[in-house]
Amino acid sequence: MTEEKDFTLQNYLEFIQNKKLMGTRCKNCGELYVPVRKLCIKCNSANMEWSEMAGKGQLAAFTSITVGTPYFIEKGYDRNKPYCFSVIKLEEGPMVSAQLVGVDESKPETIKIGMPLRVKFLETEIKGETKIDLGFEPV
Amino acid sequence: MAKLARKVALVGAGMSKFGRNFPLKRNPDMWVEAWLSAVKSVDNGIEPKDIDACYVGNYSSDLFNHQGHLGPQMANLVGLTPKPASRFEGACASSGIALRQAIIAIASGIHDVIVVSGVECMNELPTALVTDTLATASDSLFEYPAGATFPGLYATIASAHFHKYGTTAEDLMYVGIKNHENGAENPFAQMQQSIKQMMESKMARYEKEGRSVPDWKDEFDFLKSSSNPMIASPLRLFDCSLVTDGAACLFLAAEDIARNFTDDPIWITGTGQGSAALSLHDRESLTSFIATREASRQAYEMSGLKPKDIQIAEVHDCFTIAEILAMEDLGFYEKGKAAEAVRNGDTKRDGPFPINTSGGLKSKGHPVGATGAAHAVEIFKQMRGIAERNRQVKFDVERALTHNLGGSGGTCVVTIYQK
Numbered sequence: 203m204t205e206e207k208d209f210t211l212q213n214y215l216e217f218i219q220n221k222k223l224m225g226t227r228c229k230n231c232g233e234l235y236v237p238v239r240k241l242c243i244k245c246n247s248a249n250m251e252w253s254e255m256a257g258k259g260q261l262a263a264f265t266s267i268t269v270g271t272p273y274f275i276e277k278g279y280d281r282n283k284p285y286c287f288s289v290i291k292l293e294e295g296p297m298v299s300a301q302l303v304g305v306d307e308s309k310p311e312t313i314k315i316g317m318p319l320r321v322k323f324l325e326t327e328i329k330g331e332t333k334i335d336l337g338f339e340p341v
Numbered sequence: 342m343a344k345l346a347r348k349v350a351l352v353g354a355g356m357s358k359f360g361r362n363f364p365l366k367r368n369p370d371m372w373v374e375a376w377l378s379a380v381k382s383v384d385n386g387i388e389p390k391d392i393d394a395c396y397v398g399n400y401s402s403d404l405f406n407h408q409g410h411l412g413p414q415m416a417n418l419v420g421l422t423p424k425p426a427s428r429f430e431g432a433c434a435s436s437g438i439a440l441r442q443a444i445i446a447i448a449s450g451i452h453d454v455i456v457v458s459g460v461e462c463m464n465e466l467p468t469a470l471v472t473d474t475l476a477t478a479s480d481s482l483f484e485y486p487a488g489a490t491f492p493g494l495y496a497t498i499a500s501a502h503f504h505k506y507g508t509t510a511e512d513l514m515y516v517g518i519k520n521h522e523n524g525a526e527n528p529f530a531q532m533q534q535s536i537k538q539m540m541e542s543k544m545a546r547y548e549k550e551g552r553s554v555p556d557w558k559d560e561f562d563f564l565k566s567s568s569n570p571m572i573a574s575p576l577r578l579f580d581c582s583l584v585t586d587g588a589a590c591l592f593l594a595a596e597d598i599a600r601n602f603t604d605d606p607i608w609i610t611g612t613g614q615g616s617a618a619l620s621l622h623d624r625e626s627l628t629s630f631i632a633t634r635e636a637s638r639q640a641y642e643m644s645g646l647k648p649k650d651i652q653i654a655e656v657h658d659c660f661t662i663a664e665i666l667a668m669e670d671l672g673f674y675e676k677g678k679a680a681e682a683v684r685n686g687d688t689k690r691d692g693p694f695p696i697n698t699s700g701g702l703k704s705k706g707h708p709v710g711a712t713g714a715a716h717a718v719e720i721f722k723q724m725r726g727i728a729e730r731n732r733q734v735k736f737d738v739e740r741a742l743t744h745n746l747g748g749s750g751g752t753c754v755v756t757i758y759q760k
Binding site for chain 1: 469472473476480482483484485486487488489490492493494496497498499500501504570571572573574575576620621622623627
């Protein structure tokens with residue numbers, strides 16, 4: 203019963219590890235939050251419920267990064283193999299940050315804002331452990 | 342927005358040389374350098390006994406230098422202990438917040454004179470760790486795991502601005518070229534060269550070394566070449582501010598005693614501060630900073646001035662796109678119109694509305710926690726008519742504004758100054 207889980211960041215991140223993109227919906231005013239919020243900032247209600255996202259959306263903004271973070275360098279990205287950081291507007295309304303894959307990162311001019319995307323959970327092996335990060339790819 | 346209960350004057354301002362020092366200068370070294378520079382600027386002199394409190398803006402000495410608790414550390418360097426000494430943190434807006442809190446404390450009547458400062462020593466760490474430390478000002482739970490770097494977040498904003506308003510990478514180059522032209526005239530700047538000068542010296546070096554000399558007709562050719570590598574599309578190296586060590590120092594005094602220090606006080610007539618969600622995805626707009634709009638709304642209302650009344654401004658150009666957003670969000674230009682103004686040369690120091698005469702963060706440098714105070718140093722010089730070399734604007738500055746932004750827009754402080 204997902205509804206019984208507390209509305210914490212840890213539980214949100216654990217859902218991602220289980221390849222589920224979850225948000226919380228305010229039972230009072232209906233506002234939807236992804237990532238999770240425990241308190242509705244529209245109506246101040248703390249009466250929330252978990253809600254699973256369909257994992258569809260469109261590209262709101264992005265960049266192709268050649269000088270990356272230590273985590274992405276560890277994942278194998280560098281100047282010759284850039285990666286895309288993106289902001290995605292979900293079909294349900296909220297926006298999320300995620301890596302954009304399945305595009306030509308070395309030709310950012312071919313990546314179009316507004317393009318339809320779907321969720322793709324990205325598995326990375328680091329020191330023998332599999333970590334799952336939120337990603338999106340073109341439909 | 343209420344007026345300040347008591348007027349507050351800027352009576353002195355100075356800074357250390359910005360840059361990368363060999364051998365290394367640590368926070369206390371640079372802080373004293375800025376203090377001495379500010380003391381020298383006070384017409385009738387100022388001494389520690391005149392000062393009631395010491396406010397220090399600093400972003401991340403904890404991670405950059407393994408040192409917290411900078412307030413008393415700095416205060417003691419000039420004999421201000423046991424007076425109150427505090428550090429303020431708001432990422433790149435840290436000393437803007439220190440300035441605002443000093444204004445509020447003086448206006449309240451609690452203190453009469455406060456030394457406001459900012460200091461950051463970033464080069465004690467290797468570059469990769471500097472970048473990682475800066476990333477802690479963005480959202481570490483959601484943006485960082487998705488690969489966000491600081492240039493990456495501003496590049497993301499740029500992509501949305503380009504898409505919505507047709508702004509181009511070339512527009513951004515005009516911002517960098519202008520700011521470097523100003524920084525070349527600032528003896529305290531980290532990079533005291535125009536982009537054209539850098540291009541020409543590179544060509545001369547290639548020629549001397551017998552290598553094939555690149556066929557660059559102007560700065561734009563140079564900026565579009567591999568000499569200006571992509572960092573995070575569409576932002577290249579010359580769209581990014583610098584990794585800088587430095588400090589800046591200001592003296593604020595209450596109206597009743599300001600004239601003890603100078604016959605020529607600069608009045609701070611407006612202060613405002615705004616905030617926004619740390620994550621870009623949590624904001625309503627990707628092309629406008631709500632924290633800037635809120636901070637400037639408060640400052641304009643308090644001062645009774647409108648954007649068109651402001652004659653010069655120092656805005657937070659941590660990336661070239663940030664100067665474009667600031668010009669729009671501060672109300673100087675309509676949304677989507679700032680790039681055209683930059684192309685027209687309106688914001689050059691001989692243009693109708695000079696912006697970042699100091700060289701900006703791009704050329705003067707960006708010691709994160711010192712930047713807000715350094716903005717005020719440039720305004721002090723321009724309003725006094727004492728800006729060094731050839732960068733003094735050609736008209737009397739009666740009304741000026743500073744804009745200090747934290748992180749990727751999570752904090753903003755706006756200050757308005759009048760003669």
